Amino acid sequence: MSILNSTIQNLRFTSETTPKPLVIITPLNVSHIQGTILCSKKVGLQIRTRSGGHDAEGMSYISEVPFVIVDLRNMHSVKIDVHSQTAWVEAGATLGEVYYWINENNENLSFPAGYCPTVGAGGHFSGGGYGALMRNYGLAADNIIDAHLVNVDGKVLDRKSMGEDLFWAIRGGGGENFGIIAAWKIRLVAVPSMSTIFSVKKNMEIHELVKLVNKWQNIAYMYEKELLLFTHFITRNITDNQGKNKTTIHSYFSSIFHGGVDSLVDLMNKSFAELGIKKTDCKQLSWIDTIIFYSGVVNYNTTNFKKEILLDRSGGRKAAFSIKLDYVKKPIPETAMVTILEKLYEEDVGVGMFVFYPYGGIMDEISESAIPFPHRAGIMYEIWYIASWEKQEDNEKHINWIRNVYNFTTPYVSQNPRMAYLNYRDLDLGKTNFESPNNYTQARIWGEKYFGKNFNRLVKVKTKVDPDNFFRNEQSIPPLPLRHH
Numbered sequence: 001m002s003i004l005n006s007t008i009q010n011l012r013f014t015s016e017t018t019p020k021p022l023v024i025i026t027p028l029n030v031s032h033i034q035g036t037i038l039c040s041k042k043v044g045l046q047i048r049t050r051s052g053g054h055d056a057e058g059m060s061y062i063s064e065v066p067f068v069i070v071d072l073r074n075m076h077s078v079k080i081d082v083h084s085q086t087a088w089v090e091a092g093a094t095l096g097e098v099y100y101w102i103n104e105n106n107e108n109l110s111f112p113a114g115y116c117p118t119v120g121a122g123g124h125f126s127g128g129g130y131g132a133l134m135r136n137y138g139l140a141a142d143n144i145i146d147a148h149l150v151n152v153d154g155k156v157l158d159r160k161s162m163g164e165d166l167f168w169a170i171r172g173g174g175g176e177n178f179g180i181i182a183a184w185k186i187r188l189v190a191v192p193s194m195s196t197i198f199s200v201k202k203n204m205e206i207h208e209l210v211k212l213v214n215k216w217q218n219i220a221y222m223y224e225k226e227l228l229l230f231t232h233f234i235t236r237n238i239t240d241n242q243g244k245n246k247t248t249i250h251s252y253f254s255s256i257f258h259g260g261v262d263s264l265v266d267l268m269n270k271s272f273a274e275l276g277i278k279k280t281d282c283k284q285l286s287w288i289d290t291i292i293f294y295s296g297v298v299n300y301n302t303t304n305f306k307k308e309i310l311l312d313r314s315g316g317r318k319a320a321f322s323i324k325l326d327y328v329k330k331p332i333p334e335t336a337m338v339t340i341l342e343k344l345y346e347e348d349v350g351v352g353m354f355v356f357y358p359y360g361g362i363m364d365e366i367s368e369s370a371i372p373f374p375h376r377a378g379i380m381y382e383i384w385y386i387a388s389w390e391k392q393e394d395n396e397k398h399i400n401w402i403r404n405v406y407n408f409t410t411p412y413v414s415q416n417p418r419m420a421y422l423n424y425r426d427l428d429l430g431k432t433n434f435e436s437p438n439n440y441t442q443a444r445i446w447g448e449k450y451f452g453k454n455f456n457r458l459v460k461v462k463t464k465v466d467p468d469n470f471f472r473n474e475q476s477i478p479p480l481p482l483r484h485h
Contacts (some may be wrong), residue, residue: 008053021061027070037150037180038154046067050069054123056426074092077089082105085187086185092120098186109191112139121184126173127421136225136361148183149181169372171371173451176471177477179466197283197285198255201250210334210337216356217380231253235345253275261279292307325384325420327419346401355383419452429449
């Protein structure tokens, strides 16, 4: 299979040495999934389930033991019921397809999930899933009201037949630990017919830039839900006044506002005058165009969008990438912030990027045990560190750059445990030893980083529904050994 035709999204995992499946199954319906599970159990093969192929560590299509891939690309229907404001979404549908079909049915409805339109609903929803509507409505997983799951016995379960414990676990605890998700029933949410956005570039001396960032980190999470203000940083080569090439850090402050231009400019002038937002910086866009603008698959300078771009499963540029994420609970001191941003100079130009993304809004109001995703009240913002590059042979260099940044930021982010996010999976946090895949003590190390106090409840659910640990990977939830049952 050529990489262009594959749904592998991370080119780090396309080399000759990457472990390959014995077979790739592309089910057309649930019975094919049932058959694959029963057959794999019988012959002793592991299953990896891929919906969009974006797993940050390639774990939806790689295994160190003999395995098959269940690739859900052909199960991608999105059935909307405008009257009840719900939809059934098959697990192989992409976020782009979800947004497109909701918009086709009603332009004032949408769903609170991620930005990247080629991400698959199966994994994204089951790990949490955050995006442009997080501060208004929470995560994708907070808005799931039913599911179809094929369990270890090949039975198809819905919310009623699986019970509330298992239904709780698959909404943020990683569906791949408990079975194969075939479809989700989601609650649609109201969006404005028009939103106002800006994305302003700041290219200034680093100490001046850090003053802006410091103001941002103390205010962004406190804004009303109607305003999302996030920022990202990347290096670019520019020519200075003397005609010399130099590398500088470009920062972008970007917004999505549920309201008009005048209200947004007024709010920014009162709360964050230092940004100097003017009417000419703002664009009014329909909600679907707002999604496309921030999707990463179009040129920012145009606003003449064709929404069919959301249906292109191969949209956007494929690259090798590595990503880590942190949660920030108290402001990072300015001196440390200078050093963090200067780390971008240690990476090749345009390869490294940091994104600072605010929490607050409704996230403060949802209990940390409502679903397995625990990152709620008390989090000011998250930082993600990402590198994306072209050449396979440079993998180690770029991964090490991210590790270095991550090590440096240790004192400034969440502690005991240092929290992490399942959808930005990170094998540096620890891996299951295949000789003892049921090792609870080992799994707790990363399990508590991803799930906090919810980890033990996930272990109990796993023990009940998959006691022999058929559904497992390098970072799965272990069942308790039989003597603990």
